[in-house]
Amino acid sequence: MADQKDNIDDFKVQTAKHPNLGPAPSQPHSEQSRDRLSKRLSTDSNGTSDGGAGSSTPVEVTALEESFRRFAIHGDTRATGKDLHGKNWSKLCKDCGVIDGKNITLTDVDIVFSKVKKKSCRTITYDEFKVALGDLARKKYKEKAGDEAEAEVFKLIEGKTPVIAGVTRAVASPTVSRLTDPTKFTGSHKERFDNTGRGKGKAGRVDMVDTSGYVSGYKHRGSYEKKVNKPTEGKPV
Numbered sequence: 001m002a003d004q005k006d007n008i009d010d011f012k013v014q015t016a017k018h019p020n021l022g023p024a025p026s027q028p029h030s031e032q033s034r035d036r037l038s039k040r041l042s043t044d045s046n047g048t049s050d051g052g053a054g055s056s057t058p059v060e061v062t063a064l065e066e067s068f069r070r071f072a073i074h075g076d077t078r079a080t081g082k083d084l085h086g087k088n089w090s091k092l093c094k095d096c097g098v099i100d101g102k103n104i105t106l107t108d109v110d111i112v113f114s115k116v117k118k119k120s121c122r123t124i125t126y127d128e129f130k131v132a133l134g135d136l137a138r139k140k141y142k143e144k145a146g147d148e149a150e151a152e153v154f155k156l157i158e159g160k161t162p163v164i165a166g167v168t169r170a171v172a173s174p175t176v177s178r179l180t181d182p183t184k185f186t187g188s189h190k191e192r193f194d195n196t197g198r199g200k201g202k203a204g205r206v207d208m209v210d211t212s213g214y215v216s217g218y219k220h221r222g223s224y225e226k227k228v229n230k231p232t233e234g235k236p237v
Helices: 002-017 027-042 063-072 086-095 106-116 126-140 144-159 174-178 185-192 223-228
Strands: 083-085 122-125
Touching: 063 083, 063 086, 063 126, 063 144, 083 086, 086 106, 086 126, 106 122, 122 126, 126 144
Parallel strands: none
Antiparallel strands: 083 122
16 A cells, blocks of 8 residues: 555656646547558558568659559459559550550550469569560560660550540440330330330230220220219209
8 A cells, every 4th residue: 555655646746747748639530540541651652563562661652653553453442552453454555545556456465464474463563564564665666775665655654544434325226226116116015015105014915804895996985884873963863
């Protein structure tokens, strides 16, 4: 008990000397999330290639590497941005204008991708990505030296982001309109829709038996019931 009392007295003395001593104030949730995000970005910016991963010294991300990351995570929420699979590699070459249809085709892009990637992998790293661009550059710009050709291809990709296409519009053609316009249907298909083009439901798919007693095509259906059930107001009973 005496030791505990001495400890309490010492704590009071320290608190009196340092009034700001105490538990650090907790940050709001939004600030904590912002701090975690900044730490993750700073960790990822330590290099995309295997040589720069885990480095304690921050490495400046170039415009080419930034474009590589954007295409690497495109359409994949689980992607880390450190490797690029074949589908997004082809999209990168197409969106950035590397594929011109003459010197570079989609087939050339696929061949280079299979050439630079490891046999057991389905993706390429940033270093392999630059090697692939170098092969395409020498084929695309045959009149230029290797370094100049690579620089030209790098300029096509730097700062670019994946192109997100809009909703595909239906092609208006006579064949499509004939297949989708109920007024042009014939035979049994015509019986499934009314004059407004609205489906009849079960009545258009199944032969419904008419138990009314009238022959088909009779236009005065229900007139007899109206005469028989006519109200007798004003007449003596």
